[in-house]
Amino acid sequence: MLEIKNLHVKLEEEEKQILKGVDLTVEDGKVHAIMGPNGSGKSTLSYVLSGRDGYEVTDGSATLDGEDLLEMEPEERAAAGVFLAFQYPVEIPGVGNMTFLRTAVNAQRKARGEDELSAADFLKEVRAKAKSLKIDADMLKRPVNVGFSGGEKKRNEILQMAMLEPKMCILDETDSGLDVDAMKLVAEGVNALRDEGRGFLVITHYQRLLDHIKPDVVHIMADGKIVKTGGPDLALEVENNGYADILAEVN
Amino acid sequence: MALPEVKQTATEARLANLVMPDAGCTRAAREDALARVLEMGLPGRRDEYWKYTRPDTLVAPEAPRAALFDPDEAMLFADLDRLKIVFVDGVFSPEQSDDLTLEGVTIDRIEDICFKDIHWAKELYGVLEARGQSPVQRPLAALNTAFAADGIAIHVSGKPSKPISFIYRHASETSDAMLHHIIRVESGAEVTILENGPAASRFNKCMEIDIADGGVLHHVRAQGRDHERRAATHMFTRLGQESVYKSFTLTVNGVLTRNEQVVELTGDDAVAHVAGACVGDGDFHHDDTVFITHDAVNCESRQVFKKVLRNGATGVFQGKILVKEGAQKTDGYQISQSLLLDDDSQFLAKPELEIYADDVACSHGSTSGAIDETALFYLRSRGVPTKEATNMLTLAFLAEAVDEIEDDALSQAIVDRLEGWMSRHS
Ligand SMILES: Nc1ncnc2c1ncn2[C@@H]1O[C@H](COP(=O)(O)OP(=O)(O)OP(=O)(O)O)[C@@H](O)[C@H]1O
Ligand SMILES: [Mg+2]
Secondary structure (H helix, E strand, C coil), X not given: CEEEEEEEEEECCCCCEEEEEEEXXXXXXXXEEEECCCCCCHHHHHHHHHCCXXXXXXXXXXXXXXXXXXXXXXXXXHHHCEEEECCCCCCEEEXXXXXXXXXXXXXXXXXXXXXXXXXXXXXXXXXXXXXXXXXXXXXXXXXXXXXXXXXXXXXXXHHHHHHHCCCEEEEECCXXXXXXXXXXXXXXXXXXXXXXXXXXXXXXXXXXXXXXXXXXXXXXXXXXXXXXXXXXXXXXXXXXXXXXXXXXXXX | CCCCHHHHHHHHHHHHCCCCCCCHHHHHHHHHHHHHXXXXXXXCCCCHHHCCCCCHHHHCCCCCCCCCCCCCCCCCCCCCCCEEEEEECCEECCCCCCCCEECCEEEEEHHHHCCCCCHHHHHHCCHHHHHCCCCCCCHHHHHHHHHCCECEEEEECCXXXXXXXXXXXXXXXXXXXXXEEEEEECCCCEEEXXXXXXXXXXXXXXXXXXXXXXXXXXXXXXXXXCCCCEEEEEEEEEECCCCEEEEEEEEECCCEEEEEEEEEECCCCCEEEEEEEEEEECCCEEEEEEEEEECCCCCEEEEEEEEEEECCCEEEEEEEEEECCCCCCCXXXXXXXXXXXXXXXXXXXXXXXXXXXXXXXXXXXXXXXXXXXXXXXXXXXXXXXXXXXXXXXXXHHHHHHHCCCCCHHHHHHHHHHHHHHHHHCC
């Protein structure tokens, strides 16, 4: 279970408060969606949860199954089960996708005191999972995300997620840049991972994705806070009417 | 023109300690080379070409003492099938070397051919070095031609089944070695030359390579890990039509290294790639100086140099592409980059293009930067620990240079060395 309480975050380098008291609990087995206007702090929340530099937590807490995430290094959070599918996946020239995946999988296993996956088992697993996401062998061999199309990058994120089997999956606009078919593939990939023990936090601007990945709870974030929480209908309301009504109502 | 007094004195002091070998057929070449040294003088601190690298210790009459070092890892290329030619402190060791017969090549000690009348050797010894003295002077190479006491002559007429591997052992703390090798690759022949080892406390090595039309030479070198060793090396390569020269150098440690590559593309459609990866920690100064002359049509040259520097290490790159009049359709590429793992290290680069033909595509770029923080976070967010992630990115940075090695076993051997360095130095 991911529990975020009264989380306040400012930029490290400047006096700019971005998150202004976020409260959010994602229970195991549930899918929570976050929507909200551009610049409201959704990506910042995802970065702070995964441990990116440049942010300072000024108040509040974030725990996964009771463990304080904010005290951990990014790699420790990953080993504890946090996974962020990036809004903008990073290109890494010179590092093969396959090598990267294998290093990541084995590093996490090692951190958890488990045996490393043998080369053969790894290969078998990665091939099967890549196939279901329509990621071809060539993409696996190429350097991480280099020369991938926008949609390919997003599918590659989901492949990493499938290989790492995290406890808490955070998806930051994984639907943006995807064509209709790719969106279905990605949604299937996500749905295949839905499990009693696993929580999802899905950041999106569009109802469309939520047609495929049915959320249990929908939150609206505005100006660094969760301003409204509801069921799947809330996403429909946003789709139809935008944020104006909701924001007016809160103010 | 008289030399400046400091230079004159330094040159005389150095020459006073040297004796020209009793040299048979190379005698004339050696005397010419000595005349060049006297005319140019040895490199001094004020020379433009030595602006970033202090030549003092390379020129001094005595080699600075260099402690012997036990690298505590298997010799590079140890499990590779190759013909081994071993030198200890710059002296050929028949006991440690393999039998020098191999189909497709003739291998002789320079000392031995000097007294035979082998014409190709006479036409090569000192010849490319002399050509390479213009437009930039390289006095240490001329010094080498004049005084090198040992070296190997390789005549390649076929495609030998295995690489020829020079192994340079360092056995004395005060050794001062000069080696001069010459290689002639005949038309359509192909050979791979390997070099590794620290060689001596101070090592001056010169290699002249003449590749006839359609010949191919691959060169992979790793300069030994002895921390205190110093080296000044020159490779002079002349390429005929449709010939190929691919050279890669790995440098790990060594207090001072200056590697000069002088390449002349004289036949149409020739290809020359020179690449280097160096990793330095602390008291480490590494200089790649490259001069590529395009003097034929439709030739390709690539220079790919990558340096990883930390704890005050210094990297230097001086690279030039000269495209002569008439060398149309030249494709020249040059990149030199450094990855600075801290603020104390520095990279000094002087890329140059000089072009006298109008239909050419030449590009050059030089950058210096730190580890990409965004990439580092991405890797860590997937669970890769910081140190491992940094090493992955470091190897990735070096990859473009290492990828210049065509043979997979050789490039894997180099990657293993780099990984070893990273595990020791991070
Ligand atoms: N490193 C940074 N430097 C400066 N401003 C930043 C930084 N990180 C975030 N911000 C600012 O914080 C605010 C929240 O950004 P964030 O990326 O979290 O928004 P978002 O809700 O994900 O927006 P979008 O829907 O456009 O992706 C924005 O105003 C953004 O400009
Ligand atoms: Mg965002």
